[in-house]
Amino acid sequence: MFKASCHCGGIVLNADEAPETITSCNCSICHRIGALWGYYLDEQVETQQTVAIQDYRWGDKTITFHTCSGCGCTTHYTAVREDGKTKIGLNTRMVSREDTKDIRVRYFDGADTWGFLKEES
Numbered sequence: 001m002f003k004a005s006c007h008c009g010g011i012v013l014n015a016d017e018a019p020e021t022i023t024s025c026n027c028s029i030c031h032r033i034g035a036l037w038g039y040y041l042d043e044q045v046e047t048q049q050t051v052a053i054q055d056y057r058w059g060d061k062t063i064t065f066h067t068c069s070g071c072g073c074t075t076h077y078t079a080v081r082e083d084g085k086t087k088i089g090l091n092t093r094m095v096s097r098e099d100t101k102d103i104r105v106r107y108f109d110g111a112d113t114w115g116f117l118k119e120e121s
């Protein structure tokens, strides 16, 4: 079980498996949030909420960022892919350090080239 929760615990996300890699993106919003994304399909993640979730869309409005109204943590984003399936970017900053420390981080250049920048060894 790979469990994410915001600081106040109002939003909890559960996935069966940890992601193989985590993505750090430098686009205008990811840079500000400081998120580290793990990717799933929505059917692979169970979402529980006891507080209101604040949604934020920007740019071409295909990606929606979800933030806890209680503590202000951005827990995940959702995006509809070209094949119609919904993808979830789970913010692995919401997962315990113990459960994420060994996962490789990849650096995505969302600001400019839309490709991966460098690999951490």
Ligand SMILES: [Zn+2]
Pocket (backbone or CB within 6 Å): 006, 007, 008, 009, 010, 011, 068, 069, 070, 071, 072, 073
């Ligand atoms: Zn919260």
